[in-house]
Amino acid sequence: MGRGSVSKPLKVALLGAGVVGSQVARIILNEPDTLEQRIGRRLELVGIGVRNLDVPREGIDPALLTTDLDGLVSRGDLDVVVELIGGIEPAHALVQTAIEHGASVVTANKALLADELGPLSRAAQEKGVDLYYEAAVAGAIPIIRPLRESLVGDEITEVMGIVNGTTNYILDKMVTDHLSFDAALAEAQALGYAEADPTADVEGHDAAAKAAILAGLAFHTEVTRDEVFCEGITGITEAEIAAADQLGCTVKLLATAKLTSDAGSVIVKVHPAMVSRKHPLAAVSGARNAIFVNSREAGELMFVGAGAGGAPTASAVMGDVVTVARNRRRGTAGHVGAAYTHRPVAPIGESTAQFYVSFEVVDRPGVLARCAAVFGSHGVSLRVVQQSYLDDESSAEEHPARLGIMTHATQEARLSQVLSELREADFVGSQVRMMRVEGF
Amino acid sequence: MGRGSVSKPLKVALLGAGVVGSQVARIILNEPDTLEQRIGRRLELVGIGVRNLDVPREGIDPALLTTDLDGLVSRGDLDVVVELIGGIEPAHALVQTAIEHGASVVTANKALLADELGPLSRAAQEKGVDLYYEAAVAGAIPIIRPLRESLVGDEITEVMGIVNGTTNYILDKMVTDHLSFDAALAEAQALGYAEADPTADVEGHDAAAKAAILAGLAFHTEVTRDEVFCEGITGITEAEIAAADQLGCTVKLLATAKLTSDAGSVIVKVHPAMVSRKHPLAAVSGARNAIFVNSREAGELMFVGAGAGGAPTASAVMGDVVTVARNRRRGTAGHVGAAYTHRPVAPIGESTAQFYVSFEVVDRPGVLARCAAVFGSHGVSLRVVQQSYLDDESSAEEHPARLGIMTHATQEARLSQVLSELREADFVGSQVRMMRVEGF
Ligand SMILES: NC(=O)c1ccc[n+]([C@@H]2O[C@H](COP(=O)([O-])OP(=O)(O)OC[C@H]3O[C@@H](n4cnc5c(N)ncnc54)[C@H](OP(=O)(O)O)[C@@H]3O)[C@@H](O)[C@H]2O)c1
Ligand SMILES: NC(=O)c1ccc[n+]([C@@H]2O[C@H](COP(=O)([O-])OP(=O)(O)OC[C@H]3O[C@@H](n4cnc5c(N)ncnc54)[C@H](OP(=O)(O)O)[C@@H]3O)[C@@H](O)[C@H]2O)c1
Numbered sequence: 001m002g003r004g005s006v007s008k009p010l011k012v013a014l015l016g017a018g019v020v021g022s023q024v025a026r027i028i029l030n031e032p033d034t035l036e037q038r039i040g041r042r043l044e045l046v047g048i049g050v051r052n053l054d055v056p057r058e059g060i061d062p063a064l065l066t067t068d069l070d071g072l073v074s075r076g077d078l079d080v081v082v083e084l085i086g087g088i089e090p091a092h093a094l095v096q097t098a099i100e101h102g103a104s105v106v107t108a109n110k111a112l113l114a115d116e117l118g119p120l121s122r123a124a125q126e127k128g129v130d131l132y133y134e135a136a137v138a139g140a141i142p143i144i145r146p147l148r149e150s151l152v153g154d155e156i157t158e159v160m161g162i163v164n165g166t167t168n169y170i171l172d173k174m175v176t177d178h179l180s181f182d183a184a185l186a187e188a189q190a191l192g193y194a195e196a197d198p199t200a201d202v203e204g205h206d207a208a209a210k211a212a213i214l215a216g217l218a219f220h221t222e223v224t225r226d227e228v229f230c231e232g233i234t235g236i237t238e239a240e241i242a243a244a245d246q247l248g249c250t251v252k253l254l255a256t257a258k259l260t261s262d263a264g265s266v267i268v269k270v271h272p273a274m275v276s277r278k279h280p281l282a283a284v285s286g287a288r289n290a291i292f293v294n295s296r297e298a299g300e301l302m303f304v305g306a307g308a309g310g311a312p313t314a315s316a317v318m319g320d321v322v323t324v325a326r327n328r329r330r331g332t333a334g335h336v337g338a339a340y341t342h343r344p345v346a347p348i349g350e351s352t353a354q355f356y357v358s359f360e361v362v363d364r365p366g367v368l369a370r371c372a373a374v375f376g377s378h379g380v381s382l383r384v385v386q387q388s389y390l391d392d393e394s395s396a397e398e399h400p401a402r403l404g405i406m407t408h409a410t411q412e413a414r415l416s417q418v419l420s421e422l423r424e425a426d427f428v429g430s431q432v433r434m435m436r437v438e439g440f
Numbered sequence: 441m442g443r444g445s446v447s448k449p450l451k452v453a454l455l456g457a458g459v460v461g462s463q464v465a466r467i468i469l470n471e472p473d474t475l476e477q478r479i480g481r482r483l484e485l486v487g488i489g490v491r492n493l494d495v496p497r498e499g500i501d502p503a504l505l506t507t508d509l510d511g512l513v514s515r516g517d518l519d520v521v522v523e524l525i526g527g528i529e530p531a532h533a534l535v536q537t538a539i540e541h542g543a544s545v546v547t548a549n550k551a552l553l554a555d556e557l558g559p560l561s562r563a564a565q566e567k568g569v570d571l572y573y574e575a576a577v578a579g580a581i582p583i584i585r586p587l588r589e590s591l592v593g594d595e596i597t598e599v600m601g602i603v604n605g606t607t608n609y610i611l612d613k614m615v616t617d618h619l620s621f622d623a624a625l626a627e628a629q630a631l632g633y634a635e636a637d638p639t640a641d642v643e644g645h646d647a648a649a650k651a652a653i654l655a656g657l658a659f660h661t662e663v664t665r666d667e668v669f670c671e672g673i674t675g676i677t678e679a680e681i682a683a684a685d686q687l688g689c690t691v692k693l694l695a696t697a698k699l700t701s702d703a704g705s706v707i708v709k710v711h712p713a714m715v716s717r718k719h720p721l722a723a724v725s726g727a728r729n730a731i732f733v734n735s736r737e738a739g740e741l742m743f744v745g746a747g748a749g750g751a752p753t754a755s756a757v758m759g760d761v762v763t764v765a766r767n768r769r770r771g772t773a774g775h776v777g778a779a780y781t782h783r784p785v786a787p788i789g790e791s792t793a794q795f796y797v798s799f800e801v802v803d804r805p806g807v808l809a810r811c812a813a814v815f816g817s818h819g820v821s822l823r824v825v826q827q828s829y830l831d832d833e834s835s836a837e838e839h840p841a842r843l844g845i846m847t848h849a850t851q852e853a854r855l856s857q858v859l860s861e862l863r864e865a866d867f868v869g870s871q872v873r874m875m876r877v878e879g880f
């Protein structure tokens with residue numbers, strides 16, 4: 001240890017110098033002594049792979065830059081490859097090549113891991129190298145390490161989180177400022193919280209990738225992105241937001257991974273939910289992320305912090321870089337935590353929840369009873385019924401009313417049958433909407 | 441891997457089978473297959489050291505019990521020693537002996553670590569064994585691992601937490617049910633949340649031990665319990681609780697470790713504080729614990745969960761047991777994270793905070809101005825002044841009033857000078873009380 005030591009530095013290659021990569025480069029280049037003290041060996045940044053050599057990059061020696069990323073990761077002398085280009089290809093091939101050439105890998109790439117975590121973990125394990133990815137879920141919030149290590153002597157039963165800051169910002173605006181989805185999205189885009197093409201965020205795909213990673217880790221199994229039930233926030237109406245508020249709830253996009261009661265399978269889902277203001281996740285506002293974990297021994301735990309942004313994400317990446325570099329120095333690799341159970345993902349119909357169902361009816365005598373009978377005939381019992389009259393010119397006897405019904409907890413399959421039946425009933429006068437409810 | 445494998449099991453000895461130890465024994469004895477899958481080797485519980493062999497211990501084979509703890513840890517064939525007896529001796533000698541004999545150690549003993557973390561870490565490092573202690577601070581909440589690994593590529597500037605459930609419960613009762621300290625303590629004792637001798641909790645000693653551990657880890661230095669400034673909750677008055685409420689604050693016992701602005705030294709302190717209800721720690725109620733971390737890159741992070749209790753603490757202990765057992769299986773040890781800087785603990789006078797000062801005055805014309813002048817003469821500026829009249833029979837011209845003054849942020853040394861001067865002033869009619877303020 002110490003600058004005077006003769007031990008060779010550890011060689012690091014960085015792939016990508018964008019929002020996150022540029023911050024990682026800054027820390028590695030600006031803090032060599034501190035990092036050396038923490039690792040016990042010096043880090044040497046040997047190359048940075050980018051797409052475009054002409055972009056000016058503050059604080060980075062142009063000689064470090066290359067567009068030959070494949071050549072960089074195949075050098076054969078690398079200790080650590082930090083992948084921060086994102087997307088599936090070429091990131092996937094580059095990470096595989098890095099592992100094949102004996103480098104440990106740190107990545108923040110949730111899209112890649114949601115598809116390939118299992119195979120990449122096995123490849124790393126076979127090569128005796130590390131694969132760390134703390135930044136891939138919830139940015140700066142330490143959640144991967146707590147799941148892989150801190151809670152590994154416990155039985156996790158549920159992981160539920162707000163893992164997408166863009167949608168959390170939009171929903172906040174809808175709830176607090178009574179904006180429509182479109183208006184809130186436009187504001188988020190103007191402020192740079194949402195991208196020009198917001199699909200991955202607002203349709204829940206980004207959250208679904210993170211849910212797949214969390215579910216696999218929490219339940220020691222393999223879950224891929226396409227197995228995750230996913231519903232976005234684009235269809236949420238102002239009426240639903242107002243109804244949630246009346247019920248003491250807010251609306252959040254939740255990513256949930258839950259063990260079924262027999263622990264034989266897992267439910268993994270992303271959807272908007274009415275969250276009771278008494279639930280700790282309800283208070284997590286703006287672009288922050290939060291993850292709530294329930295386990296047999298530890299009970300409820302919650303982790304809150306910045307879910308994205310260059311510097312916060314770089315903090316998580318650098319924690320991994322130091323950890324894998326320490327392992328390198330000692331000639332070892334961390335535990336890869338490969339899945340040892342096969343717990344299939346159960347269909348969403350087997351999921352149990354409370355539901356909020358809303359639709360218009362023609363308020364004739366007996367209609368409420370007929371609605372209630374539809375729920376009852378499928379074994380779904382009602383917890384709260386909201387009824388409000390709509391402005392109209394019709395006779396006093398047959399004016400339209402809006403019904404909002406919160407059920408007790410029930411299987412989603414039963415609720416689907418209720419919805420189908422309501423959609424066909426002649427006394428139902430509008431689109432039937434459903435939202436799941438949490439913590440009520 | 442698998443039960444049929446020929447690899448020998450890893451030998452574990454447990455010291456203590458009390459509140460936490462009995463739960464750890466239950467998990468090790470009831471979950472052998474799950475633990476084997478997660479570790480890659482079977483665990484064998486070879487002995488449990490206790491004081492009294494006659495206590496009936498559910499689910500534990502009496503043949504495992506011994507009162508010869510020294511003999512147990514000196515067997516020479518142990519892989520892991522789990523120390524859960526608490527206190528300094530014999531725990532200290534037993535942990536040292538275990539390390540000398542080549543065993544990795546897992547402990548939840550904050551009292552021991554607050555005095556001996558440095559020397560024990562160095563002993564473990566020299567022997568190439570692990571020393572893990574996730575359960576020593578904030579029970580089930582993963583905080584040691586995030587500080588040792590997740591945030592090790594970042595610069596932590598502050599760690600602040602509610603790390604003692606007993607005092608948090610008592611303060612909650614004082615705030616919510618308007619109980620006096622004595623009445624709230626009696627209730628906590630009746631419910632088993634406070635011990636018969638509550639000194640370690642209510643005087644802040646338990647929190648101070650945790651603050652020392654957190655400060656050392658966060659700032660890569662060594663801090664011992666006796667260097668921590670420590671003030672308990674026994675003197676808090678109902679008037680202060682009411683004043684806090686008026687200011688939109690609650691009262692919490694905070695453990696804080698902060699880097700000074702030049703990063704050259706650290707402030708480590710435990711004291712009650714008025715905490716703004718806007719601060720995330722204000723909502724942490726009852727026996728829960730929470731730790732708030734501020735760092736240069738990641739910004740604000742918060743961790744919330746059960747800070748004590750047999751099963752939650754056992755969850756944290758078992759996470760460490762699995763981690764050190766995995767290291768053993770691979771013939772390695774984790775990074776001990778020994779201190780590499782020497783950052784002295786600064787005297788409390790160098791600490792900067794806002795303060796709430798309260799006392800009675802005789803409300804003669806000009807008295808408020810004279811009070812303000814005392815603050816002003818020491819460069820302390822006022823942010824809020826509360827004045828309330830007290831019931832009395834005296835003349836309308838000279839009735840006693842109660843002043844509550846919140847300052848802007850200032851050095852504690854200056855505030856102390858203000859307090860001394862007020863205590864000597866002839867227009868001050870009662871004990872001058874001070875409470876620190878956070879997040880206002
Ligand atoms: N941004 C966040 O807040 C955040 C949070 C958590 C996780 N992440 C993850 O971190 C990763 C990086 O995100 P980012 O926001 O930093 O992305 P970004 O700003 O788009 O940067 C991507 C970088 O990769 C380079 N790159 C992209 N494709 C390339 C190719 N085919 N060949 C060579 N270089 C290529 C780009 O080069 P040029 O500079 O030449 O264009 C750029 O430097 C992603 O996996 C993302 O999901 C990001
Ligand atoms: N309780 C919590 O919620 C909690 C939370 C976090 C951390 N911790 C820490 O965990 C540790 C254990 O706490 P605990 O609450 O489980 O304590 P406990 O209930 O008092 O149990 C202590 C155990 O150690 C044994 N023991 C004590 N002194 C001994 C001696 N000199 N020789 C042999 N055996 C001895 C006792 O034996 P007998 O059974 O024969 O009396 C008992 O089994 C402490 O360091 C504590 O600070 C506790």
